[in-house]
Amino acid sequence: MRKLPLLFIAALMVAVAPLSAQSEQITVRFWQIFSDARFDWVNRIAEEFEAMYPNINIEPRAFGSYEELIDQYTLAREQGNHPELAMIFEVGTQFARDTGWFKSIAVAIDGREEILGQPTDLSDIIAPVASYYVLDGSFTSMPWASSSPIMYANMDMLVELGLASSVEDVDALPKTWQELEAACEVVLAAGKDGCITWPNHGWFFEQWVAQQNETLVNNGNGRQGRATEVNLTSDAAINVASWWQEMYNKGYYLYTGVQRDWNGTTQALAADRVPFILTSSAGVRGITDAAKERGVTVRTARMPYDGEVGWTGNMIGGGTIWLTDGLAPEVEDAALAFLLYMVNTENAASWHQISGYLPIRESSIALLEEQGWFEANPNFRIASDQINNSTVTPATSGALFGTFIPTRDLVTQAMEDLMLVGGDPAAVLAEAEADANLLLAEYNLLNE
Amino acid sequence: MSPLLITLVAALVGALLLARGFARSQRPPLMGALLGAIAGAIGPQIFMVPIEYCSLEPENHVFFQLIILNQPIIVNAVLVLTFILIAIGVWALLLLFDRAHDQIHRTGHLLPTLDMPHGAFRGWGAMPWLLLAPTLIVLLLFTYYPALNTLTLSTQLARLGVPRTAPVCLNNFATLITGPRQNAEYYILSEMPPDVRARGAAELPNQFVLVGWRNAAYMDSLSTSLFLSFFIVLFANVFGLLIALASYQPVKGARIYRTLLIWPYALSAVVSGVVFYNLFNPITGIINYTLGLVGIPGVRWLLEPSIAPWVVVFAATWNVLGFNLLFYIAGLQNVPKDLLEAAAIDGANVFQRFWTITIPMLSPFIFFLIFTNLTYSFFDLFGLIDNLTTGGPSRATTNLIYDIYVTGIQNKDLGRAAAQSLVLLLIVIGLTVAQFRLLGRRVNYGA
Numbered sequence: 001m002r003k004l005p006l007l008f009i010a011a012l013m014v015a016v017a018p019l020s021a022q023s024e025q026i027t028v029r030f031w032q033i034f035s036d037a038r039f040d041w042v043n044r045i046a047e048e049f050e051a052m053y054p055n056i057n058i059e060p061r062a063f064g065s066y067e068e069l070i071d072q073y074t075l076a077r078e079q080g081n082h083p084e085l086a087m088i089f090e091v092g093t094q095f096a097r098d099t100g101w102f103k104s105i106a107v108a109i110d111g112r113e114e115i116l117g118q119p120t121d122l123s124d125i126i127a128p129v130a131s132y133y134v135l136d137g138s139f140t141s142m143p144w145a146s147s148s149p150i151m152y153a154n155m156d157m158l159v160e161l162g163l164a165s166s167v168e169d170v171d172a173l174p175k176t177w178q179e180l181e182a183a184c185e186v187v188l189a190a191g192k193d194g195c196i197t198w199p200n201h202g203w204f205f206e207q208w209v210a211q212q213n214e215t216l217v218n219n220g221n222g223r224q225g226r227a228t229e230v231n232l233t234s235d236a237a238i239n240v241a242s243w244w245q246e247m248y249n250k251g252y253y254l255y256t257g258v259q260r261d262w263n264g265t266t267q268a269l270a271a272d273r274v275p276f277i278l279t280s281s282a283g284v285r286g287i288t289d290a291a292k293e294r295g296v297t298v299r300t301a302r303m304p305y306d307g308e309v310g311w312t313g314n315m316i317g318g319g320t321i322w323l324t325d326g327l328a329p330e331v332e333d334a335a336l337a338f339l340l341y342m343v344n345t346e347n348a349a350s351w352h353q354i355s356g357y358l359p360i361r362e363s364s365i366a367l368l369e370e371q372g373w374f375e376a377n378p379n380f381r382i383a384s385d386q387i388n389n390s391t392v393t394p395a396t397s398g399a400l401f402g403t404f405i406p407t408r409d410l411v412t413q414a415m416e417d418l419m420l421v422g423g424d425p426a427a428v429l430a431e432a433e434a435d436a437n438l439l440l441a442e443y444n445l446l447n448e
Numbered sequence: 449m450s451p452l453l454i455t456l457v458a459a460l461v462g463a464l465l466l467a468r469g470f471a472r473s474q475r476p477p478l479m480g481a482l483l484g485a486i487a488g489a490i491g492p493q494i495f496m497v498p499i500e501y502c503s504l505e506p507e508n509h510v511f512f513q514l515i516i517l518n519q520p521i522i523v524n525a526v527l528v529l530t531f532i533l534i535a536i537g538v539w540a541l542l543l544l545f546d547r548a549h550d551q552i553h554r555t556g557h558l559l560p561t562l563d564m565p566h567g568a569f570r571g572w573g574a575m576p577w578l579l580l581a582p583t584l585i586v587l588l589l590f591t592y593y594p595a596l597n598t599l600t601l602s603t604q605l606a607r608l609g610v611p612r613t614a615p616v617c618l619n620n621f622a623t624l625i626t627g628p629r630q631n632a633e634y635y636i637l638s639e640m641p642p643d644v645r646a647r648g649a650a651e652l653p654n655q656f657v658l659v660g661w662r663n664a665a666y667m668d669s670l671s672t673s674l675f676l677s678f679f680i681v682l683f684a685n686v687f688g689l690l691i692a693l694a695s696y697q698p699v700k701g702a703r704i705y706r707t708l709l710i711w712p713y714a715l716s717a718v719v720s721g722v723v724f725y726n727l728f729n730p731i732t733g734i735i736n737y738t739l740g741l742v743g744i745p746g747v748r749w750l751l752e753p754s755i756a757p758w759v760v761v762f763a764a765t766w767n768v769l770g771f772n773l774l775f776y777i778a779g780l781q782n783v784p785k786d787l788l789e790a791a792a793i794d795g796a797n798v799f800q801r802f803w804t805i806t807i808p809m810l811s812p813f814i815f816f817l818i819f820t821n822l823t824y825s826f827f828d829l830f831g832l833i834d835n836l837t838t839g840g841p842s843r844a845t846t847n848l849i850y851d852i853y854v855t856g857i858q859n860k861d862l863g864r865a866a867a868q869s870l871v872l873l874l875i876v877i878g879l880t881v882a883q884f885r886l887l888g889r890r891v892n893y894g895a
Contacts, residue, residue, distance in 0.1 A: 254731065416842055420842050
């Protein structure tokens with residue numbers, strides 16, 4: 001009992017200590033979705049930044065997925081302990097705009113040349129990224145992690161099956177749906193129980209619809225005015241669903257049974273269950289390295305398209321960073337300076353190298369070329385090529401509508417039903433479209 | 449229909465019902481009629497005044513199709529709900545008035561008097577409240593306030609992350625029956641057309657069903673919930689008891705074995721979901737791999753809507769088995785040896801002893817475990833489903849609690865999710881009451 005007063009004083013000191021430190025320190029909480037080597041990169045950049053600005057604390061936090069992060073931000077918002085910076089995926093763009101929770105990056109920069117010494121120039125952000133995120137004439141959120149879906153192929157397996165002459169024979173990789181089906185026929189004939197897989201995620205469906213230059217919502221894909229109708233019954237959309245269902249029915253497409261299963265599909269390639277997978281270019285680093293470790297060559301190719309319709313282009317995917325509105329000026333500047341530092345020419349290039357996300361600045365691409373990066377690492381070039389060769393149209397700029405996230409789930413569910421239960425793609429998509437339109441009508445009712 | 453008319457009719461019905469009830473129990477029927485009329489007049493207002501009788505407005509109505517004996521009828525789900533709510537309100541008040549009057553009639557007091565001397569709290573009058581305050585504050589803040597909020601939310605069109613809301617009357621409840629797009633069809637003793645999503649739909653002829661439905665996703669979740677709960681409770685108790693009996697035999701090392709058996713319970717539903725996902729995963733699953741080693745083709749455990757629910761039942765049973773074992777082993781230790789010995793001397797065989805002595809002695813445990821397993825399978829199952837099947841394949845393992853998550857969090861539809869929560873609450877209350885009525889009487893708590 002004699003020790004009690006001492007304990008009390010100690011407790012008091014512990015409680016007061018952070019208070020006195022906080023008064024001079026600025027803390028910027030940064031929520032993002034990576035928890036692997038890419039999170040290490042974020043932490044390293046944060047530490048570098050903190051070393052330059054001793055009065056600023058960057059607190060990165062990792063979440064399981066974009067969906068989880070946006071839900072957690074929404075809930076944190078209601079409790080008033082939301083972060084200063086939040087990474088939101090491209091399909092959440094309209095939702096984020098409508099909430100009024102965020103301040104446009106351009107408005108926050110407010111014409112300044114630099115913020116705390118960090119240059120504010122965003123003019124050399126590559127066009128496909130800019131076309132997605134420049135809304136009302138300026139960047140509303142900070143572009144950072146932009147990717148594109150690409151194909152990964154186990155070259156050793158293909159050589160073994162006679163589908164490629166050597167492990168470097170990337171020209172032999174299928175470019176169209178038709179070429180892919182022909183290759184799959186060979187793969188299955190050789191006794192494999194699957195040929196290709198990709199996550200059952202709306203992203204892939206949307207990409208294939210955009211490849212055929214078809215929009216997902218009306219009003220110029222929601223870019224000329226608020227979208228009021230979802231179009232899941234276009235010829236292009238039915239074409240995608242029919243092809244996907246057929247790929248499954250023929251045993252070519254291996255379904256992991258879990259929706260939005262990014263890990264399972266990557267595992268299928270790593271476990272030699274299939275020679276091909278489609279997934280985000282953001283996995284180039286991880287997938288290539290993992291293959292190399294087990295003595296297998298994995299090479300990448302562009303996402304196959306319907307050879308009978310042709311290819312207009314692919315969209316980007318991934319996340320941008322949104323700045324919470326209503327911050328104290330010094331906190332807002334600290335957050336902005338950190339963002340500008342994280343996506344400067346050198347860091348954007350290094351981010352590409354450790355992940356496979358697109359180098360989002362022209363100057364970063366120039367820097368990487370200068371270093372001979374793409375010659376030495378050809379797998380990293382594919383996504384940039386795919387995006388930079390795309391024709392920018394309303395379809396390939398990507399759709400904007402407030403219920404994009406739940407609509408994706410409807411598409412995912414429709415695809416799962418088409419595969420596991422069967423049915424007519426046009427009829428199943430018509431059901432999903434009607435559900436999606438009701439969602440959008442209700443959302444618009446509350447947001448007009 | 450107007451609120452006034454409804455009130456008058458309800459008062460009339462209430463008066464008639466209670467007058468008859470009073471006449472039967474030799475109480476003045478006129479008094480019954482008066483009390484019944486008051487109850488009938490107030491009853492409808494309990495639910496209708498808070499929603500301002502909005503369910504009578506035609507713009508709030510939603511419909512579904514009911515096909516009985518191949519005769520289609522269009523039913524107004526909101527009016528049906530209104531009728532049910534009014535009936536519940538009137539019934540509750542009638543019951544209350546009847547009981548109160550009966551009490552006064554028999555004892556002369558409204559509240560039952562105790563023969564025991566009253567205990568009194570000495571000292572400052574506010575003291576008891578002060579001592580209760582921590583509990584009360586927590587209850588108010590974290591239970592009653594959110595519950596009240598859920599009630600408000602359930603009558604609104606509200607989306608997560610959208611500050612504005614719009615009143616939708618009883619629509620969130622009614623559309624659970626009609627489907628959000630009002631295209632639900634219910635078949636009773638009728639021919640049901642094949643579902644558009646059914647495999648090979650074009651070739652299938654109409655099928656005669658006792659009860660069937662289409663486009664009513666909530667009914668799918670409800671039936672999935674009942675299916676999963678029934679089998680989890682059944683298996684967890686049957687196997688729990690059998691294994692407890694086996695491990696209770698006096699064998700060397702039985703104590704260690706018993707301890708090991710309880711381990712699965714130490715894992716949360718989430719962890720067992722992850723474990724079982726890795727076992728049954730169609731691509732890298734250990735079970736299919738092992739089957740392949742001995743030449744048996746893999747089973748599409750999580751890909752077949754008819755198989756996946758059984759995987760969930762299996763995983764959940766495994767998860768709660770340890771808990772049940774713990775109680776059954778403890779229960780078996782409480783079965784008096786002398787009773788069993790006496791029965792054995794009287795010539796009862798093993799099964800007779802088990803059935804007439806062990807089971808009745810275990811009945812409090814069985815009753816308790818059925819209740820806790822039921823709660824587990826209605827609520828805690830969420831973590832398992834989210835990690836094992838994410839409600840799939842094709843919603844085959846989406847139960848009520850998972851549906852609330854999908855609706856409220858994934859689809860961000862807070863209003864409908866709130867309505868679903870309330871319905872789930874009512875279902876669980878209903879099941880509990882039914883259980884106490886049906887099983888509670890048979891429970892033998894001993895002397």
